[in-house]
Amino acid sequence: MPCLVVYYSFSGNNRILGDHLAARLNAPAAIIEPASARTGFSIFLDLLFNRRPRVLPLQADPSAFDHILFVAPIWNRHIAHPMQTAMASLKGRVKACSFATLCGAVRPGQIEVITKDLTSAIGLAPANVWLLPLTELTKAVKGPVREEDMIERVTPEHLFHFKPQIDAIIAALGSR
Template sequence: MKTLIVYYSFTHNNEVLAQELQKQLECDLLKIEDLKKRKGFSIFLDLLFNRKPAIKFDPVTLTDYDRVIFIAPIWAGKIAMPLKTFLTNERAKITHYSFITLCGGGNKNQHNKITQELTFILHASPDAVTELWIHDLLKENQKNSPGSVTNYKITNGDLLMFQHSIHKFISQSETSIIHASSEKSVSWNH
């Protein structure tokens, strides 16, 4: 199964996740970058006015891949705007996809919101959606401090805490692809 990981990472936390997944899956990696350097205020304005920032990335043919895994942070309960720009621009070429994020966490309804947002943008449901909460890595006395989450720098060692969730995510996205392929072959035989 040919897989591509497409990621955006503002603080480099999701980049660490993308690189780890690339190692595990031995797949291609595509980094989305901002055309202009971002600051917290521009992120706030993007969210407030639903702006789509200019992005850059290496050319890629998404239809060459059986599965695309998207990785990006969640800002105020929404997928980071640079990834949303990519998804909106490339939606016609995306068939099977999954989404995983390293995010602050703590909001139990966020999973459904992310799934709905992806489905709305791409006109198709994701095969899997997984949130890895930085909140779960913090010491008890740090959990109520927003700065602790925002400033947290993930390490490969931290990812070991999420290994079960990562493996479950990979399995879910692979199972959906295999199931869809077998349904196609059955319909072609009739």
């Protein structure tokens, strides 16, 4: 099978992106579910103590796919911790992978940190890393605004503003 989309989302944005990419790629999607519900406070503790929360087993066999597209939020420049746990559990069973994220504001060195997280969790460097920042979406929808007025919750209609990035993802993975 060509491609599997594996996604994690805390507040819904990356669920919308993961579902959209799976539909465009005509690929199955598997959702990462933490074993216990995450809250703002548990995320804070994950970040503070660099914890890897337990997740439920993936409902798909990654070794049956040529390419895994991981989709998840970025927390403090890193791939969201439940996704890092899931990636580590797939080590040795992934042939090739890429990463896409609806993130906030891209911080210096963010792509490098994401690439390092993925490489150390899976044991494989990603073929591509795509960042779709909410700052760019906000600028396209509202023009220049203060940080506190940034769009935080994405709707399926908002994805239109990321057409170039999404088309690039489909062009890279759709032919596999």
